[in-house]
Amino acid sequence: xxxxxxxxxxxxxxxxxxxxxxxxxxxxxxxxxxxxxxxxxxxxxxxxxxxxxxxxxxxxxxxxxxxxxxxxxxxxxxxxxxxxxxxxxxxxxxxxxxxxxxxxxxxxxxxxxxxxxxxxxxxxxxxxxxxxxxxxxxxxxxxxxxxxxxxxxxxxxxxxxxxxxxxxxxxxxxxxxxxxxxxxxxxxxxxxxxxxxxxxxxxxxxxxxxxxxxxxxxxxxxxxxxxxxxxxxxxxxxxxxxxxxxxxxxxxxxxxxxxxxxxxxxxxxxxxxxxxxxxxxxxxxxxxxxxxxxxxxxxxxx
Amino acid sequence: xxxxxxxxxxxxxxxxxxxxxxxxxxxxxxxxxxxxxxxxxxxxxxxxxxxxxxxxxxxxxxxxxxxxxxxxxxxxxxxxxxxxxxxxxxxxxxxxxxxxxxxxxxxxxxxxxxxxxxxxxxxxxxxxxxxxxxxxxxxxxxxxxxxxxxxxxxxxxxxxxxxxxxxxxxxxxxxxxxxxxxxxxxxxxxxxxxxxxxxxxxxxxxxxxxxxxxxxxxxxxxxxxxxxxxxxxxxxxxxxxxxxxxxxxxxxxxxxxxxxxxxxxxxxxxxxxxxxxxxxxxxxxxxxxxxxxxxxxxxxxxxxxxxxxxxxxxx
Ligand SMILES: Nc1ncnc2c1ncn2[C@@H]1O[C@H](COP(=O)(O)OP(=O)(O)OP(=O)(O)O)[C@@H](O)[C@H]1O
Ligand SMILES: [Mg+2]
Numbered sequence: 001x002x003x004x005x006x007x008x009x010x011x012x013x014x015x016x017x018x019x020x021x022x023x024x025x026x027x028x029x030x031x032x033x034x035x036x037x038x039x040x041x042x043x044x045x046x047x048x049x050x051x052x053x054x055x056x057x058x059x060x061x062x063x064x065x066x067x068x069x070x071x072x073x074x075x076x077x078x079x080x081x082x083x084x085x086x087x088x089x090x091x092x093x094x095x096x097x098x099x100x101x102x103x104x105x106x107x108x109x110x111x112x113x114x115x116x117x118x119x120x121x122x123x124x125x126x127x128x129x130x131x132x133x134x135x136x137x138x139x140x141x142x143x144x145x146x147x148x149x150x151x152x153x154x155x156x157x158x159x160x161x162x163x164x165x166x167x168x169x170x171x172x173x174x175x176x177x178x179x180x181x182x183x184x185x186x187x188x189x190x191x192x193x194x195x196x197x198x199x200x201x202x203x204x205x206x207x208x209x210x211x212x213x214x215x216x217x218x219x220x221x222x223x224x225x226x227x228x229x230x231x232x233x234x235x236x237x238x239x240x241x242x243x244x245x246x247x248x249x250x251x252x253x254x255x256x257x258x259x260x261x262x263x264x265x266x267x268x269x270x271x272x273x274x275x276x277x278x279x280x281x282x283x284x285x286x287x288x289x290x291x292x293x294x295x296x297x298x299x300x301x302x
Numbered sequence: 303x304x305x306x307x308x309x310x311x312x313x314x315x316x317x318x319x320x321x322x323x324x325x326x327x328x329x330x331x332x333x334x335x336x337x338x339x340x341x342x343x344x345x346x347x348x349x350x351x352x353x354x355x356x357x358x359x360x361x362x363x364x365x366x367x368x369x370x371x372x373x374x375x376x377x378x379x380x381x382x383x384x385x386x387x388x389x390x391x392x393x394x395x396x397x398x399x400x401x402x403x404x405x406x407x408x409x410x411x412x413x414x415x416x417x418x419x420x421x422x423x424x425x426x427x428x429x430x431x432x433x434x435x436x437x438x439x440x441x442x443x444x445x446x447x448x449x450x451x452x453x454x455x456x457x458x459x460x461x462x463x464x465x466x467x468x469x470x471x472x473x474x475x476x477x478x479x480x481x482x483x484x485x486x487x488x489x490x491x492x493x494x495x496x497x498x499x500x501x502x503x504x505x506x507x508x509x510x511x512x513x514x515x516x517x518x519x520x521x522x523x524x525x526x527x528x529x530x531x532x533x534x535x536x537x538x539x540x541x542x543x544x545x546x547x548x549x550x551x552x553x554x555x556x557x558x559x560x561x562x563x564x565x566x567x568x569x570x571x572x573x574x575x576x577x578x579x580x581x582x583x584x585x586x587x588x589x590x591x592x593x594x595x596x597x598x599x600x601x602x603x604x605x606x607x608x609x610x611x612x613x614x615x616x617x
Pocket of ligand 1: 320321
């Protein structure tokens with residue numbers, strides 16, 4: 001026993017520090033910077049931003065001999081309007097075409113990766129236990145994760161939209177916008193509508209994002225959570241195309257996704273837009289509560 | 303449970319994992335404030351499980367735990383900022399630098415002042431000797447460097463209690479010495495240190511108190527001096543006549559006699575024995591004694607006596 005007996009009185013070395021409301025926001029900022037500084041996040045955003053560029057170049061090549069683009073729907077849904085054929089007249093349509101093309105698969109897959117990894121990734125690397133003993137607080141950590149995933153939904157959508165606008169402006173003429181309903185509005189009005197479309201697309205992803213965070217609380221494997229979430233996106237899309245299952249279609253999160261095109265009518269056709277937002281809100285409420293219930297009671301052993 | 307001055311106190315703390323594994327059974331542990339407390343036990347004896355319950359990471363199946371006098375996990379928000387922890391090795395964001403890792407962990411603490419954050423991170427890095435490697439990505443850290451960074455995370459704030467699960471795992475000899483010095487220094491400042499380790503001479507060197515677990519149960523706890531004393535000393539005789547020596551020693555109540563060439567080793571009997579008489583008896587019987595003496599019992603002897611010699615992990 002080479003150590004001298006602890007005769008020293010156990011003076012409190014650390015005064016009890018109060019937590020400040022503003023200081024608790026540091027976790028949210030840390031979460032955002034950690035998410036957006038990862039190579040994986042940047043790669044996903046890069047791929048998404050490349051889609052409008054590829055579409056623009058393909059359209060340019062196909063129409064360089066003076067012909068027009070074949071009447072192809074964007075996104076594979078029969079009801080999707082043919083934005084593609086309008087791109088040569090007005091570059092802003094590349095924004096709508098690119099969003100219609102990425103919304104069914106690329107965007108939700110990217111969200112699935114980020115949302116699925118949000119909690120499970122921290123669990124598999126063991127960093128979750130250190131965040132919790134910091135102490136981040138389980139509810140606060142979950143909220144920070146939700147915030148970062150929602151921010152990614154918005155940034156991912158904007159990556160597609162902005163890249164689409166830039167490519168469209170570079171390769172095609174810009175000008176007054178002829179809406180689906182046949183009326184023509186000014187380019188400025190068209191831009192506002194494009195912004196609205198991007199906002200609606202971002203909100204359309206709230207359902208899958210919340211579902212992904214919930215799945216992420218179920219497992220300690222980031223890969224498993226990502227794969228499950230992406231698998232659910234594909235499953236829901238397939239179920240949505242089977243006519244015999246029309247009874248469940250209104251409850252599938254992708255069902256009203258292409259309703260964003262209704263913003264391009266005059267007057268705007270609100271029915272499906274509202275239904276879409278209601279459905280996304282329902283998913284957020286149900287799976288948000290489930291994630292909260294699961295995560296606040298979970299044994300963190302990883 | 304009565305509130306006491308103890309840094310850590312558990313009453314009947316029990317954890318049965320979902321698979322049915324009873325990892326900790328009815329643990330009554332008391333870690334006095336200001337002590338350096340060694341938490342010992344063979345692999346799988348429930349040390350990490352106990353620490354997880356103390357830190358509020360897992361819910362006890364039954365029983366209660368108090369940390370710094372407050373109930374866990376209920377008071378986690380107010381207690382944990384005063385507790386630094388290293389649990390089952392470090393865990394890092396491999397895509398972030400060492401410094402950014404600490405910045406992130408510090409940001410997770412709602413009581414951490416953002417204005418002093420960079421300075422506190424820098425001094426924690428210096429304290430564990432990582433000042434020069436702070437800008438390196440954590441994925442490029444060696445095992446010992448990761449361990450040091452984990453320790454730095456526990457030292458981001460002045461703490462009242464440090465909970466360290468095998469803190470010297472993977473460290474080089476200098477690193478181990480530094481950690482021992484660090485633990486002594488922190489204890490000198492009044493921080494209670496609760497550390498689990500398999501390195502018994504390390505525990506013996508730094509700890510004032512210790513507890514021993516086996517198969518989820520607490521076998522003993524007390525001061526290190528008491529623990530080592532509870533294991534009897536061993537007698538060692540060097541002689542060219544080992545056969546006769548064994549016979550004579552056996553007659554005088556020495557047990558567990560083992561002969562190694564010219565050396566005979568055995569356990570002294572419980573009843574106090576005048577060693578000079580024993581030596582005289584050997585000589586009287588014609589045993590030529592070259593060396594005679596007792597070996598002080600080490601903590602390792604006490605540990606093995608308490609937890610058994612077996613190497614296999616209990617299932
Ligand atoms: N997540 C878990 N699920 C089920 N059983 C577990 C889990 N973690 C640990 N155990 C079991 O609980 C018992 C105690 O494990 P624990 O990790 O607490 O031991 P330990 O004393 O820390 O061991 P070591 O010295 O090897 O670190 C072991 O039998 C182990 O198999
Ligand atoms: Mg352990």
